[in-house]
Amino acid sequence: MNVRFLSRLVLVLAGSAATAWADITLAPLFRDGAVLQRDQPLVVWGRAAAAEKVEVKFRSQTVSVITAADGRWRVTLAPEKAAIVPAELVATGANTVVVRDVLVGDVWLCSGQSNMAMMVRSSADADREIAAANFPLIRHFKVPSVVAERPASDVAGAWAVCSPTTVGTFSAAAYYFARDLHQKSGVPIGLVNSSWGGTQIEAWMSEAALRADPAGKEVYARWEARLAEYPAKMTEHAAALAKWEAAKAEAQAAGKRFARAAPAKPEGPGSRWLPGGLYNAMIAPLVPYGLRGMLWYQGETNAARHAEYASLFTGMIKQWRAEFGENLPFYFVQLANFESGMGTKGDVWAHLREAQARALTLPNTGMAVTIDVGEPKDIHPKNKQAVGRRLALHARKHVLGEKIETDGPLFTGAKPDGGAMRVTFSHAGGLKLEAPQGDGRVAFEIAGADKVFVPAEARIDGRAVIVSAASVPAPVAVRYAWRNSPDARLFNAAGLPAAPFRSDKW
Structure with a gap:
């Protein structure tokens, strides 16, 4: 082969490689149709050639940076107010990347397992809900289900604008949350749906967070x-x-x-x-995209190991907040009623719900109780409208500033009262007890010093509930909805259900 031709070929190939390396790329969520977080500094980042000047323009702002030796670059734009008029985000260096149809509003990371992944088309009244889904200011980004052994920097996916032709594949819980919030605030809502059915919480945590967790050794x-x-x-x-x-x-x-x-x-x-595999592939590439908060619906796959869940759950929340923003709102769904193959008597899920509730000790957290809207024979209840609405109550109060009730009755204490137990609650305005379901499921239980619980009667006394059973004349402990699939029938005036509880630690 001609030497001169070889030399030219080498130069062409080298030039092609250099051009490919020099091309600017943006982090995965900066794609057409994106929603950027309002009222926060806007971090934009990506890759290019080493020591290359990159200029980023958005609305009236222009900032530039010189890339690092590994080609990474990052700029921070000043906060922007909510904007429903689309704009372009432009990054320029050796090439130009234009991200079109960009809105500014509130962005929520929505994660967990199958009940978060469950689509609108599988929810209750799906045909009616889909036909009415004309909300072009709600956008949904589905992160593909992938695993990685090390933190990734990119992931596939695209923003979808909410319409009857697209909403069927949106996360149902996330969509109904966003719809309620959007209708109250009027601002664009971005949903980053990073969820995968049948997954465990330890897969959603970084290796460092797992190694530092008391349960980490057992996990590995x-x-x-x-x-x-x-x-x-x-x-x-x-x-x-x-x-x-x-x-x-x-x-x-x-x-x-x-x-x-x-x-x-x-x-x-x-x-x-x-x-750590899902954190590496499905969360790490998103950091540090601006968020308004996080939604979480998971725990089913961890129910058998509920003793370690409280530690892992609070550890994950702390880790995600350290990466996306300290003290970001974190709202989660407490598992609904489900028999879990154990009929009406199993209590494994009750213990998992208790472990979930312990996360409420962290600031700026909220729990959507769904013990009344599950389906005893189906791990995937279809009433995701209630799930989304109850999650949205927390955001409406603590993000939008509405003066509304966010929770059903939450247990605060119990003490003997004659031959009964007097149980007190917060969020107890207008307590009411619905009639028993009559299907064998248990609501209230009471026990004496022998630690044997029996079904009990309950009546309202102002902001307290009096619980008793004729067979337990000297009660010392009380439980409510402490079953996988209980008869949950205690509510407050807002129509929100009481969270399951136990006064004992037996």
């Missing part, structure tokens, strides 16, 4: 044991899958319906259960 020990068992589990899975496929083929050959689901593949290397 459990994962190492899972990896050691994985080859044998995969062998078992292959056999079960072959048996399932044979049964399916036999049914189809006989013209019979076959509805049995295929056996699930074991969680193992590179799976959604990798500790």
